[in-house]
Amino acid sequence: MPKIRINLLGYNHRQIxxxxxxxxxxxxxxxxxxxxxxxxxxxxxLKYVKANFxxxxxxxxxxxxxxxxxxxxxxxxxxxxxxxxxxxxxxxxKNFLENALKGFDDPQVAAVTGKMLxxxxxxxxxxxxxxxxxxxxxxxxxxxxxxxxYDDKPDVFGVSGTAAIYRREALEKVRMPRPVATKGSFEYFxxxxxxxxxxxxxxxxxxxxxxxxxYVPSAILYHSRAAGSSQGGxxxxxxxxxxxxxxxxxxxxxxxxxxxxxxxxNDFGLEFWKDLPFIFVREAAMFIFIxxxxxxxxxxxxxxxxxxxxxxxxxxxxxxxxxxxxFLITHY
Numbered sequence: 001m002p003k004i005r006i007n008l009l010g011y012n013h014r015q016i017x018x019x020x021x022x023x024x025x026x027x028x029x030x031x032x033x034x035x036x037x038x039x040x041x042x043x044x045x046l047k048y049v050k051a052n053f054x055x056x057x058x059x060x061x062x063x064x065x066x067x068x069x070x071x072x073x074x075x076x077x078x079x080x081x082x083x084x085x086x087x088x089x090x091x092x093x094k095n096f097l098e099n100a101l102k103g104f105d106d107p108q109v110a111a112v113t114g115k116m117l118x119x120x121x122x123x124x125x126x127x128x129x130x131x132x133x134x135x136x137x138x139x140x141x142x143x144x145x146x147x148x149x150y151d152d153k154p155d156v157f158g159v160s161g162t163a164a165i166y167r168r169e170a171l172e173k174v175r176m177p178r179p180v181a182t183k184g185s186f187e188y189f190x191x192x193x194x195x196x197x198x199x200x201x202x203x204x205x206x207x208x209x210x211x212x213x214x215y216v217p218s219a220i221l222y223h224s225r226a227a228g229s230s231q232g233g234x235x236x237x238x239x240x241x242x243x244x245x246x247x248x249x250x251x252x253x254x255x256x257x258x259x260x261x262x263x264x265x266n267d268f269g270l271e272f273w274k275d276l277p278f279i280f281v282r283e284a285a286m287f288i289f290i291x292x293x294x295x296x297x298x299x300x301x302x303x304x305x306x307x308x309x310x311x312x313x314x315x316x317x318x319x320x321x322x323x324x325x326x327f328l329i330t331h332y
Contacts, residue, residue, distance in 0.1 A: 002033040004082040007074040011039040013088035029097035039064045068189035084165045093220035100219035110170030110211035113159035114219030128156030128215040133275045134282035151217040158203025174205040197258035204266040208323040253300035264311045
């Protein structure tokens with residue numbers, strides 16, 4: 001059994017998938033097993049991978065299971081000590097695995113992320129997930145010039161699902177029972193999210209269980225992000241509006257709904273009540289922004305209300321079964 005199994009999940013990424021696959025196959029660390037999972041692509045991605053990378057193991061889904069459902073299926077089929085999820089728009093440095101795995105020397109580390117750089121630039125795409133008192137979750141350092149400013153700050157709130165490595169033992173401790181008995185009785189990423197914020201949610205559960213999430217700056221990868229923080233964030237409102245208008249409608253809906261579900265599921269204890277004014281102000285401002293500039297995003301509300309009480313049940317499970325300690329969110 002290899003030490004780590006890697007799953008690259010693709011959906012209509014024929015034009016970029018080759019570089020991502022090649023970067024995995026060229027890793028200096030060799031004790032891994034590599035899978036390409038295709039989420040029912042219609043652009044010939046599966047045929048392309050089969051023809052050009054015959055040594056890559058393939059999992060072909062009959063329908064698009066989303067980010068969460070696809071990787072959950074992979075987790076359920078993997079028994080290795082470590083598992084890695086990978087996006088198709090990533091290129092790994094050849095020493096990525098060799099360096100990233102050093103983060104697991106500490107048995108309390110459940111998840112590891114590396115330094116994400118924008119391709120061809122010395123600009124950070126992220127160094128792990130940080131979260132503010134208002135519960136805004138974002139990639140730490142995104143769009144900043146890399147000056148090593150985070151290299152001595154390895155402890156992060158969470159890891160981005162762009163390229164994340166998880167300790168299987170920890171995943172098994174924070175898995176959630178599925179609401180309905182389907183193939184596999186548990187889920188790791190929340191499949192009700194489908195895509196976006198499921199990595200934040202999983203990181204939050206890992207931290208509830210007393211684990212650490214770790215940033216390894218020597219583990220370099222390059223990422224072309226489709227959706228992320230705008231330059232200057234809320235402080236530059238025109239840039240913020242312009243940035244959001246460029247995002248696909250489904251992304252804006254997933255972002256808003258899933259962010260709220262992360263709070264509903266995971267936010268409790270003294271820190272929640274202390275920070276509630278900050279949370280309320282941000283959520284109110286975001287709702288007003290959507291009402292004025294992104295009215296179509298409100299189309300996700302029926303789905304939100306349909307799943308709300310399901311999230312309450314998940315919250316109860318997390319509080320009773322997974323939460324072993326409370327930590328200060330404002331540390332991150």
